[in-house]
Amino acid sequence: MPENNEKVLITGISKQQPDFDYTMTELGELAKANNYTVVGEMRQNVDRQTAATYFGSGKVDEIRQEADILEATTVLVNDELSPSQLRNLEKQLGRRVVDRTQLILDIFADRARSKTAKTQVEIAQLKYALPRLHPSANRLDQQGGGGGFANRGAGETQLEMDRRILTKRIAHLRQDLRDADVGEEVRRAKRQTNQLPVVALVGYTNAGKSTTMNGLLDLYADRPEDKQVFEKDMLFATLDTSVRALTLPDNRQFLLSDTVGFVSKLPHNLIDSFKATLAEAANADLLIQVVDYADPNYREMMAITEKTLKEIGIENIPMIEAYNKADKREDTTYPEINGHQLVYSAKDPKSLKALTEMITQLIFAEDQEKTYLVPFTDGQIVSFINEKTAVKATDYTETGTKITTIVNAVQAGQLEKYEVTE
Template identity: 40%
Template sequence: MEKEKAILVGCQLPTDPDDRFTYSMEELASLTKTAQAEVILATTQKRTRFHPATYIGKGKLEELAALVKETEPDVVIFNNELTPSQIRNLSNELEARVIDRTQLILDIFAQRAKSREGKLQVELAQLKYALPRLVGQGEGLSRLGGGIGTRGPGETKLETDRRHIRSRIDEITGQLAVIVEHRKRYRERRKQNSTFQISLVGYTNAGKSTLFNRLTMADTFEENLLFATLDPTTRKMQLPCGYTVLLTDTVGFIQDLPTALIAAFRSTLEEVNEADFILHVVDSSDANYAGHEKTVKNLLREMEAEQIPALTLYNKKDRTEPSFIPSPHGEHVRVSAFHQEDLQMLRNRIEAEMKKLMNPYHIKVPAEEGRLLTLLRTETILETMTFCEDTHLYICVGYVFTNSPLNGQIKKYTARKGEEKFDV
């Protein structure tokens, strides 16, 4: 399939530092590549504020119109969210398909969504984005016929009137409410089963899915593209001690994520809020790793998830820049998803971090309590189990969670302070 040709347009305000703006334009190019288009050129302008009618100034617009005539791109992509009137005016001036960063991200999400929930979330975000722009785009809607910013579950809905769109929004919201309720029940069941839940979070393309696949032996889609993973996936992961935890791979974060998408994917990101532990994956080979780390931490704060215990993983250590300096705040380790020894070290570290959240136990269990001994192996971190032939008791030392249903039985076989004899 022949790739679409795209021109990128950015406008830098005084509040945007040079390095952040440059990175934002580079990220827009990466997003365009992910949307399966080719960037033929990029143009930028510095202004004190966005032009209310055309985003960029009159002179720059004339220059852009000449470039469009000369290169005949399929689409012109603007780096910020455009108002309905800006889209209409730019479309008329440039006589080309005009989309903004939000539409581009929505298009990528439309391509990536595989599950029913993911597709509904994308359609909801597309409809909410389209609703105020129906008048703004006017007749241009009838000309849309495929390409970046137009495809996906919600594309045909753009031509319907407001009443139909609102009706569809209500319908999708109801369907998503049912899915959210199911997800909530699954999470409650996992909590009742005292399953320890770990969420992988991080900036898009930090390597979360690659780590997830190596740690759980899963086959989640992984590629060097932004938003390669859209639907959250949960798999079992066994720690060196034999204890099984649940690991969830989540959708990647991004700076300036459209508000429509944050709202639409709130239920997906709720997996993070329900986690007992967070692994924050940072691509240490990216020149803007510090900005990525800050973006994710800010979003976690907005989601009220910053109080959850976390460990920062600086991934891709084999490709790290010489100037890389880990953040002085919080615990961190440096890993490569392709080094088996790093993965083993990470499993050991997760186990060590879990112990900090658990209570130690030291008990003597009768040999006939086979079921309890099995549960100690699978539902606690059992460090040692020694059989004493004289007493026919197993001496078990390990760690257990406060809310574990095994606490009653563990207490039964724990010696009272100052007593040598155990209550058996």
């Protein structure tokens, strides 16, 4: 992202929200993620927003004066504003106003890399922009003539044209997204045909999902340097879902996916748009909720993650609660397992091995130990067993190769005719 010299003033209304302090702090982090320079903060402790200007008239005056003193060029608001609130505030403050939704959309637009992510973000941007189109913002409405009827009509005609263009563009992008989804469904179906369990990393943005994935790849992937996913200590470093195959020392395999992170008040347009990206999590056999255990607000982050998962229809999937960044907490022992909870550091190999053991116990719980006798003429079957299953013992008899191994239900069906039942 290019350098941004904009000075911003952060503002918000409490509305008796129990997590208001946290959301204001997070707004500051979002501003920094967009390379804004935060020069100050102003709050109003009222139960509800004013319909016309969000803030009360007195507070609007205070904000304008404070912005003048601090030389803030932009005012950030900790909620999504209505189109009229946005216009009225900009007029009364005499400077640009950006609400929380627009800020998150700007960050997403800058971070999107794949065609699918870019399409999803553009759809969300256009859906946000559509109700905010206004005749005063277009060229035809700015012609002179003393505000005559003809000019107002021209402005309204241009407005309708703009709306049609945006609506048509949204429909076109949605079709592109459906076409892309078909291709991804085919790839997902191929993965499921191989019956590899799917494990999805979910959680708050910047909790350490990508670091966890890269750590596991270092341990269990062939040529992990070719499969690393992007990681950086910033909000929304990853927007695209990455899927990688991991092979454990006993030859058992599973797929691991890294998904887009969540944030409080995530715009609904983004949630709708990113349902396709999160399909990998929806079809997972196991979720790992990665939590920034070093952040004092980690419980709020977990609540937001679980609420967002529910909003996009991801429920009733087994979950490991993985409390990351334990190395940044004093007097914390790690790795430490308690049921389906793990306190760990994604940069610690022992922690990653403990996480792997938890994953193994959950996704391979229904695997079975079986013994097969494979004729020497079926050498490809022996190769399959050695490459795809967890072989415990091999013996060579007069009639073929006798192998004791751990198999999943699909593999058991494929190898049924070779099974030794005695």
